[in-house]
Amino acid sequence: xxxxxxxxxxxxxxxxxxxxxxxxxxxxxxxxxxxxxxxxxxxxxxxxxxxxxxxxxxxxxxxxxxxxxxxxxxxxxxxxxxxxxxxxxxxxxxxxxxxxxxxxxxxxxxxx
Amino acid sequence: xxxxxxxxxxxxxxxxxxxxxxxxxxxxxxxxxxxxxxxxxxxxxxxxxxxxxxxxxxxxxxxxxxxxxxxxxxxxxxxxxxxxxxxxxxxxxxxxxxxxxxxxxxxxxxx
Numbered sequence: 001x002x003x004x005x006x007x008x009x010x011x012x013x014x015x016x017x018x019x020x021x022x023x024x025x026x027x028x029x030x031x032x033x034x035x036x037x038x039x040x041x042x043x044x045x046x047x048x049x050x051x052x053x054x055x056x057x058x059x060x061x062x063x064x065x066x067x068x069x070x071x072x073x074x075x076x077x078x079x080x081x082x083x084x085x086x087x088x089x090x091x092x093x094x095x096x097x098x099x100x101x102x103x104x105x106x107x108x109x110x111x112x
Numbered sequence: 113x114x115x116x117x118x119x120x121x122x123x124x125x126x127x128x129x130x131x132x133x134x135x136x137x138x139x140x141x142x143x144x145x146x147x148x149x150x151x152x153x154x155x156x157x158x159x160x161x162x163x164x165x166x167x168x169x170x171x172x173x174x175x176x177x178x179x180x181x182x183x184x185x186x187x188x189x190x191x192x193x194x195x196x197x198x199x200x201x202x203x204x205x206x207x208x209x210x211x212x213x214x215x216x217x218x219x220x221x222x223x
Contacts, residue, residue, distance in 0.1 A: 033210075040121065042201055043156070043213040058210060059113065090155070098144035098163075098205055103155040 003027070006091050006104035013111050019078040021107050023091030029102075030095060032074035034058075034066065037088040037106070046089075049074055081111045114139040116204050118214025126222055131189040133217045135202035138183070142204040145178060145185045146211070150199045159200075160187070192221045 007022040025032065031050055035043040035058075045058030047066040055066050063085060067075045074093075078085055088108050092101040115138040125131045137145075146161035162169045162176045162185065169176050173192075178185040185204075189196055199218050205211040 035213075040215050042116075042118070042215040043203075045210050045212070048210055056210075059212070098146075098161075098211075100146070100158045100161075101148075101156075101211065103157070105155050 004091055004093055004102050004104040006089075006107045008107050009105065011107060011109045013081050013109065015082060015111060017081050017111075019081050019109065021076040021078075021089055021091075021109070023074045023076070023093075023104055024072050025074075025093040025102070026072065027093070027095065027102070028071065029093035030071070031093060031097065032068065033092045033094075033101065034064075034074065034076045035090045035092065036060065037090055043090065046076065078109075081109075083111050085109065086111045114142060114204055114206070114212040116202060116212050116214040118202050118217055120217060121215065122218045122220070124220045124222060125192050127192055127194060129192055131192055131196070131219055131221075133187045133200055133202065133219075134184060135186070135204075135214050136182075136184040137204040137212075139204070139206060140180075140183065141206045144205050144211075145176070146203050147174075147176060147187050148201045148203065148213075150201065150216075152198070156201060189219075192219075194221050194223055197221045 004025045033048040034046045049068045065077045091104040143164035148156040150156040175188045202214040
């Protein structure tokens with residue numbers, strides 16, 4: 001059973017703070033993704049990674065960066081959080097392309 | 113890049129009736145079309161997918177149809193049950209590329 005674990009379910013941060021969201025998967029998947037979920041806008045891709053130390057911009061990368069130092073771990077970084085980054089963040093992984101995405105439970109971030 | 117539009121945004125049906133959700137996509141090179149279901153407070157999970165070399169696929173009460181010429185695909189749920197209440201997302205992708213999701217449809221099945 002694939003497990004994708006996001007480190008924090010709920011976070012409250014202040015404007016300008018640096019925010020780290022971590023995601024770990026236990027199935028040796030090559031591909032990992034960070035999505036942002038907002039009502040009516042579906043799931044929008046922020047960044048994805050096909051391999052260790054590799055990253056590709058998604059549709060809305062502005063204001064975000066990522067790190068993938070190990071195959072199982074993919075981190076999303078908000079260098080200076082802003083109120084418009086208040087959202088639900090979902091991490092996902094998959095082994096083959098195309099193929100099923102396995103999602104984490106999400107991290108709900110509120111920026112005050 | 114790919115753009116996926118999904119309609120309707122909300123859908124209310126009586127238990128036992130059918131539900132249909134429609135999606136259109138813009139990139140004619142897209143060849144993989146999955147559907148995800150997200151129950152309240154839970155993670156999205158794949159319920160069915162279809163590839164471009166197939167026109168229709170069925171799995172028990174759910175089916176997906178694809179019209180490549182018109183660039184649209186649909187999810188059909190028959191004999192709806194209360195546990196079908198959820199948000200459904202369609203998506204499209206080309207090989208070796210990212211998955212683009214539609215805006216989601218909130219389905220409510222009334223007992």
